[in-house]
Amino acid sequence: MKYYNNFNIALVGIGNIGSSVYNYLVQKKNYLISQTGSNYNLKYVSAKNLKKRRHLKNIKKKWFSNPLKLAHKDDVDIIIELIGGSEGIAKKIVFSALRNKKHVITANKELIFKYGNELAKIAQENKVNLLFEASVGGGIPVIKSIKESLISNNIFHIYGILNGTTNFILTEIEKTKKNFSTILTEAIKKGYAEPNPTKDLNGEDVKSKLSILSGLCFKSGILSNKFEVQGIQNIDYLDIEYAKEFKLKIKLLAISEVINNKIKLRVHPSLIPENSDLAKIDGANNAIVIEGQPIGKIVYQGLGAGKGPTTSSVISDLTSVLKSEISLPFGYDINKVKKYKTFDFNNHHSKYYLRLTVRDKAGVLSIITNILSSSNVSIQRIIQNPINFNQASIVIITHKCMEKNIKRTIHKISSKNFILKKIVMIRIRDEKKL
Numbered sequence: 224m225k226y227y228n229n230f231n232i233a234l235v236g237i238g239n240i241g242s243s244v245y246n247y248l249v250q251k252k253n254y255l256i257s258q259t260g261s262n263y264n265l266k267y268v269s270a271k272n273l274k275k276r277r278h279l280k281n282i283k284k285k286w287f288s289n290p291l292k293l294a295h296k297d298d299v300d301i302i303i304e305l306i307g308g309s310e311g312i313a314k315k316i317v318f319s320a321l322r323n324k325k326h327v328i329t330a331n332k333e334l335i336f337k338y339g340n341e342l343a344k345i346a347q348e349n350k351v352n353l354l355f356e357a358s359v360g361g362g363i364p365v366i367k368s369i370k371e372s373l374i375s376n377n378i379f380h381i382y383g384i385l386n387g388t389t390n391f392i393l394t395e396i397e398k399t400k401k402n403f404s405t406i407l408t409e410a411i412k413k414g415y416a417e418p419n420p421t422k423d424l425n426g427e428d429v430k431s432k433l434s435i436l437s438g439l440c441f442k443s444g445i446l447s448n449k450f451e452v453q454g455i456q457n458i459d460y461l462d463i464e465y466a467k468e469f470k471l472k473i474k475l476l477a478i479s480e481v482i483n484n485k486i487k488l489r490v491h492p493s494l495i496p497e498n499s500d501l502a503k504i505d506g507a508n509n510a511i512v513i514e515g516q517p518i519g520k521i522v523y524q525g526l527g528a529g530k531g532p533t534t535s536s537v538i539s540d541l542t543s544v545l546k547s548e549i550s551l552p553f554g555y556d557i558n559k560v561k562k563y564k565t566f567d568f569n570n571h572h573s574k575y576y577l578r579l580t581v582r583d584k585a586g587v588l589s590i591i592t593n594i595l596s597s598s599n600v601s602i603q604r605i606i607q608n609p610i611n612f613n614q615a616s617i618v619i620i621t622h623k624c625m626e627k628n629i630k631r632t633i634h635k636i637s638s639k640n641f642i643l644k645k646i647v648m649i650r651i652r653d654e655k656k657l
């Protein structure tokens with residue numbers, strides 16, 4: 224067979240994902256050639272430590288000690304960056320590779336979130352690919368789908384579960400009735416959470432993924448607009464138990480919408496009906512819902528991380544390059560982005576769940592209800608349960624009210640000396656929007 228093209232590949236980063244991609248490229252070469260019509264040579268491999276024990280065949284023959292120099296080599300056509308991080312070596316390699324007219328494939332959501340707009344411009348100017356399918360949703364082919372299959376649509380709403388670690392933790396708390404910190408320790412031990420899971424827990428990981436998806440869907444470039452971001456650190460099994468009483472489930476949702484030319488971006492725990500589709504996404508799974516015209520609603524679901532799913536996305540990007548397809552990095556011209564205003568989140572309108580841990584003494588409930596009514600927050604349900612002889616939990620479900628009013632209420636109640644712990648507030652997602 225005559226090949227359409229020949230490509231030399233440099234793979235930088237051979238950790239968890241990089242080693243899996245390495246094995247795929249070595250073992251499935253004939254298959255990929257038959258699928259794309261092009262030949263490739265995995266010419267160089269680089270990582271930090273040559274002496275590290277890795278069970279990768281022929282790795283030493285391909286080893287190149289300075290990964291930065293690979294971005295300048297004439298005999299490299301494609302760089303696959305699997306180091307990670309928005310700064311340091313990964314940033315330098317990707318910038319110089321694109322400037323030197325090399326195609327870049329990366330799984331690095333932090334880099335795309337922070338520098339995606341600049342990188343897309345360079346890739347566009349140099350007519351090379353910048354592909355990042357694996358940066359959001361692991362193996363879910365959502366990026367290519369937005370850029371290509373949904374091109375005819377005016378997308379106005381994206382929401383879903385974009386972090387497998389937090390979804391796993393919430394699912395385990397519900398199954399085992401253990402508290403947050405115990406489940407987190409177990410998740411780290413089993414490898415379901417990173418040793419330092421801060422960015423997963425505080426919502427920052429989801430923020431970067433939602434920014435990328437929104438930038439593609441709304442044709443706005445990657446957004447650094449004001450975000451409402453809240454993680455799951457304050458959620459405990461008590462909240463999950465109460466949620467069950469109300470036939471609700473807690474999920475860390477990423478939500479972005481365009482309303483009257485304003486973008487509303489948020490990541491926070493949400494209470495959703497237990498029989499809704501998203502409530503059934505358990506464990507390390509992700510789900511992404513996109514709404515637009517003319518398609519209506521489309522749902523993507525699958526494992527959001529891990530070797531298998533991430534390798535699938537990296538290889539999918541590679542086959543696009545091997546087929547000699549050159550595409551705009553964001554699926555539209557980065558020099559012609561749409562401009563939006565930012566929605567003021569104080570004007571968000573929702574029902575709220577509040578859990579208060581209070582000293583159990585006479586008059587507490589009436590002080591709380593007075594503060595709520597003076598802030599224009601009306602109560603739909605209220606439950607008081609004793610915790611021990613002098614402490615109680617008070618759980619309140621409000622009617623729909625403004626975010627600024629609920630924040631004012633929480634601020635006022637928190638200053639009272641009968642409040643023993645930080646008040647837990649969870650927004651209740653409007654059923655019609657699920």
Ligand SMILES: NC(=O)c1ccc[n+]([C@@H]2O[C@H](COP(=O)([O-])OP(=O)(O)OC[C@H]3O[C@@H](n4cnc5c(N)ncnc54)[C@H](OP(=O)(O)O)[C@@H]3O)[C@@H](O)[C@H]2O)c1
Pocket residue numbers: 235236237238239240241269270271272273275290304305306307308312330331332357358361527528529530533
């Ligand atoms: N893990 C997942 O499930 C997943 C899912 C989606 C996306 N991603 C993304 O995929 C990328 C890689 O993740 P990973 O889990 O494979 O990370 P990892 O296991 O920590 O691997 C990182 C690799 O980068 C190399 N490296 C680190 N610093 C370097 C330096 N200064 N110079 C050269 N090489 C350096 C390491 O070298 P040594 O091997 O010598 O230490 C290692 O091979 C990240 O952007 C991540 O966000 C990961």
